[in-house]
Amino acid sequence: MKTYIVGNWKMNFTVGESSLYLHKLLAKVHAARGLEVVVAPSTMALQTLSLQTDRRKIKLGAQNFYHQDFGAYTGEVSIAQIRSLVDYAIVGHSERRYVFRETDKDIKLKVAAAIRGGLTPILCVGETESERTFGETADVLRDQVLGGLMDVAKEDLTKVIIAYEPVWAISGHGSVKVATPLDVKEALTLIRKTLYETYGKKALEVPILFGGSVKSLNAESYLSIPGCNGLLIGGASLIAPEFLDIIEIAKRVKNERE
Numbered sequence: 230m231k232t233y234i235v236g237n238w239k240m241n242f243t244v245g246e247s248s249l250y251l252h253k254l255l256a257k258v259h260a261a262r263g264l265e266v267v268v269a270p271s272t273m274a275l276q277t278l279s280l281q282t283d284r285r286k287i288k289l290g291a292q293n294f295y296h297q298d299f300g301a302y303t304g305e306v307s308i309a310q311i312r313s314l315v316d317y318a319i320v321g322h323s324e325r326r327y328v329f330r331e332t333d334k335d336i337k338l339k340v341a342a343a344i345r346g347g348l349t350p351i352l353c354v355g356e357t358e359s360e361r362t363f364g365e366t367a368d369v370l371r372d373q374v375l376g377g378l379m380d381v382a383k384e385d386l387t388k389v390i391i392a393y394e395p396v397w398a399i400s401g402h403g404s405v406k407v408a409t410p411l412d413v414k415e416a417l418t419l420i421r422k423t424l425y426e427t428y429g430k431k432a433l434e435v436p437i438l439f440g441g442s443v444k445s446l447n448a449e450s451y452l453s454i455p456g457c458n459g460l461l462i463g464g465a466s467l468i469a470p471e472f473l474d475i476i477e478i479a480k481r482v483k484n485e486r487e
């Protein structure tokens with residue numbers, strides 16, 4: 230299975246800054262077999278960056294979209310409008326769930342729309358701090374995984390990537406907590422088991438990533454977890470030396486594994 234390094238730039242960088250930053254990354258990133266590097270800039274920058282990027286080195290992802298293709302949905306952008314610009318689409322990110330109040334229903338519609346439009350959805354799931362404290366992690370992960378995939382046909386399961394992102398460990402939320410590799414291993418195992426129980430062997434082909442305060446200093450500890458197929462990175466993806474180091478670490482860990 231491929232290793233995925235995905236940078237979520239969130240609401241950072243103007244179009245010009247995004248373009249300069251991508252230019253810097255492209256100069257340093259070399260295509261490597263089995264390694265997929267993706268960045269998700271603001272929707273505004275997608276057009277410019279899609280013309281600029283070398284997709285063998287860095288592919289683009291959307292941070293958000295609406296599930297309908299066209300229509301009276303003021304302020305929204307559809308998969309039909311961005312599908313020629315990106316290969317991936319992040320869905321169910323905790324900021325969408327908790328700041329913008331997206332529900333499991335919104336999320337399942339988006340996952341299905343992305344697949345329909347030929348994009349790979351990166352479905353984010355993860356428990357909040359209080360859910361963890363109350364011992365609800367397993368239930369939350371199960372509900373979010375199965376809820377998000379509810380409208381996905383069994384044969385399309387392998388078109389989905391899942392990212393485990395414990396909300397309490399995401400640095401942008403002011404968190405000072407960092408998930409240990411053991412925390413992550415337990416959650417990844419739970420997610421894989423949930424998929425296996427529902428979809429059988431196909432579950433083994435679904436990439437599962439980890440995200441939450443990943444930096445060059447801790448990237449190896451997460452990438453070395455069996456069953457961890459890559460990383461979703463927020464803050465550190467905005468800093469070129471950090472992001473580039475993480476890509477190099479991913480290459481090394483992958484080579485050592487094979």
Ligand code: PEP
Pocket residue numbers: 237322394398399400401440441442443461462463464465
């Ligand atoms: C994220 O928001 O998806 C994320 C993982 O952020 P950070 O790496 O900044 O914790």
